[in-house]
Amino acid sequence: MGEFLEFDNVSRHYGDIRAVDGVSLAVRKGEFFSLLGPSGCGKTTLLRMLAGFETPDAGRVFLDGKDITAQPANERKVNTIFQSYALFPHLSVWDNIAFGPRIAKRPRKEIAEDVEKMLKLIQLSDQAWKKPDQLSGGQKQRVAIARALINKPQVLLLDEPLAALDLKLRQRMLIELDLIHDQVGITFLYVTHDQGEAMSLSDRIAVMDHGKIEQIGTPAEIYEAPRSSFVAAFIGDTNFFEGEVDEIIEGEYSRLEIEGFPPVVCFNDKQLVDGVPVFISIRPEKFRIWREKPDLDWKHTVVKGTVEDVIYLGHSTKYWVRVQDYRIAVHRQHHRFLLDEKPIRWHDDVWLSWHADDGFMLERYREADEQLMETPPEKVGEAQGRT
């Protein structure tokens, strides 16, 4: 143990639906921890079991060394930011924020001081006497944050707190949340289906799917070293390849056989051997695209393909390259505007290369996960070819 917040093999089923299915998870004190996954994967249910609004069918929840599984919601030292804000419509901003401390029967003077402090933190000191329906979405959001934080919870729970805001406001609140977390030093448990939010805010992320944890790690770990096809496809764009381990070379690397490809060298931390089927994931930006066959060392794989589509994205260009049965998504940054270089166009023959450390062997692969990604247009006619 020694972890601040812990879910130990927690399950919650609704009839046949396994909303949360044997989740074990440990969060450190002061951490900004995110639960990330598609809608319906059980994030809210998991969060509600920590808040005390749901009771697990099995498993235990620990907070600060204490088993809180059966503790009623109003006795837990955690507070929630609800997606709908859930401000009390009949109370002013001031009274909303003072609600918790008043219930805790703290001295009046202390409450007044703390509320003022909170109002300052959320920059709403001049709106303290307004009712919630006189506030904008972003302001309501901030009141909800203040109302929770004033109780100095051991964990602050946030359930898709930005989902109801428009894009501009969302980006601003993202920065504010980050600042608030740094200022108050409270553990944040943040639920979202938006990988961008999770990546930019979190110290660590737990990726969930169908009530189970798929992977836990820092944003970089999750992105660079996805363990399953679900994680690879849900977080960012990727390409999957199916192959077989041929031989292990120099310990950490192995040669793979992928149908129609030259031997592929790949980092092999799983130490898979001989004839084991594997799936690897390679992110689009890991490829380099060449007009001429490049001469690279043994850790690189070089394959020949044909460009099927070119999509200019501003900060980069996306190419769909056909190599045998695969359509490979390739992102290339524009480092300089090369007037003298002939641009790569539709139908051009090109060479793709990648480094052995850029391909990542997956522990679990599911074909359905391919649907999570943007798929190329199936039939590419002359008219659709773009430069």
Place this chain on the structure above:
Amino acid sequence: MNRSRVPLYTTLAVLLFFYLPIVVLVINSFNASRFGGTWDGWTLKWYAKLFTQRDIWLALKNTLIIAVGATAGSVVLGTTAAFALHRYGKSRLQRVHYSLIYTPLVVPEILMGISLLLFFVAIGAELGLFTIFLAHVTFCTSYVAMVVLARLQDFDFSIIEAAQDLGAGWWTTTWKVLLPLLAPGIAAGGLLAFTLSIDDFVISFFVAGPGSTTLPIRIYSMIKFGSPPLINALSTLLLVVTFTLVALSQRLTERRRA
């Protein structure tokens, strides 16, 4: 700009059809003539006379006692019923519950009156204020439940969870959050119950006993034996009270919608 005037005329016709008898009644209550046929000039004497009639005061007292009691009883029952219906609305038991609550709204009053009378007689209850009170509670509860249920339907229950989340127990949550927010709905239901109870004739008529005459029953007997101008005056007063209460109840339900 040759818009059809037909809708305007229909509206006027409908309004006339609805309210002409009432308007005639109200005007006649100020008519100095003893008989409605002729106009002898304005007067308030019927109202003055009304206040000297002991039996009318008694009827008013009965009516108010029953109305206040029935309102209190039906607000408590109706509100709790609405909560149960909302919370467990999908279970089979609650669907039966809903139908049962809904039935008194559509069952012919005379049927309710007869069945209540037979029931009270069967159990040997003495007909009087108490039986009227019980009868009123039965149908008022349905109305209160429907009004409160409508309010619950667009009530954001995460607010209740928010209160618990902030440390409030069941009691505090109910008093500090739930009731203040539902108060307009409950008050609207209560006003409606009060109005219905004051106005009810058919059911009261069946379950009333000696000495428990209510205003509507009193009016009815005055038609047979009393003087028409007095009835007009009394009915006008009843009308004013009813309209005020209904208008108030409607304002309460509309308020927080905005």
